[in-house]
Amino acid sequence: MAASPTDAEYHKRLIGADRCGPISYDALLLFGRVLMALIYVQSGFGKLLDIGAFTASLTGKGVPLAGFFGVVGPGVEFFGGLAVLFGLQTRYAAALIALFTVVATLISHRYWEFSDAARRAQEVHFSKNVCMFGGYLLLIGTGGGRFSIDQLLRKVR
Numbered sequence: 001m002a003a004s005p006t007d008a009e010y011h012k013r014l015i016g017a018d019r020c021g022p023i024s025y026d027a028l029l030l031f032g033r034v035l036m037a038l039i040y041v042q043s044g045f046g047k048l049l050d051i052g053a054f055t056a057s058l059t060g061k062g063v064p065l066a067g068f069f070g071v072v073g074p075g076v077e078f079f080g081g082l083a084v085l086f087g088l089q090t091r092y093a094a095a096l097i098a099l100f101t102v103v104a105t106l107i108s109h110r111y112w113e114f115s116d117a118a119r120r121a122q123e124v125h126f127s128k129n130v131c132m133f134g135g136y137l138l139l140i141g142t143g144g145g146r147f148s149i150d151q152l153l154r155k156v157r
Contacts, residue, residue, distance in 0.1 A: 029145030030087075036135050037085035040097060044078025061107055076100050084139065087148020091140050098136035105129040 047054040055070025063069060076096060083093035109129060111122035144150045 026146035029139075029142060030147040032135070033084055033087060033090070033139065033144065033148075036132065036139070037081045039132075040077050040081030040100075041085060044074050044076075044081055047074035048078055058107070063107060073100070073104070077104075084136075087144030087150050090144030090148055090150050094136045094139040098133050098140065101129050101133045101136065105133075 051070055051074060054074060055066050058066035058070050058073075077100060080093050080097045080100065083089055084097060105126055109122050109126040111119050111126050114122050
């Protein structure tokens with residue numbers, strides 16, 4: 001049976017892990033931005049290709065001003081996703097996507113209106129969106145990091 005690490009050994013391990021944080025911070029922000037943005041870019045692009053069908057789905061869900069939001073929503077989703085992906089006006093883009101996520105979640109993933117398997121599926125989508133909202137809140141706080149267009153523009157000024 002292996003002995004448990006002493007408090008001093010445990011503390012040394014934590015210090016070692018903490019040293020990796022600053023080194024990888026910007027790389028992790030880049031990787032996180034890419035992963036968070038891809039679903040929005042892909043989904044928004046698909047909706048932009050068939051705005052009529054997306055608008056009809058909003059109308060079917062009883063969304064007021066479906067014609068307006070049928071155009072604005074896919075644009076926000078696609079172009080906001082691209083802005084996050086590239087780190088352009090990252091905090092603003094993240095705030096816009098966070099707001100979009102809340103609205104889209106309340107329109108499309110109303111799990112409390114379903115039962116059985118459909119309820120569970122919608123609850124999973126709802127929870128996924130809540131997690132993505134949390135990620136975008138973190139991105140609002142951190143900004144795009146060193147590997148972003150925001151950082152390039154700061155250097156030019």
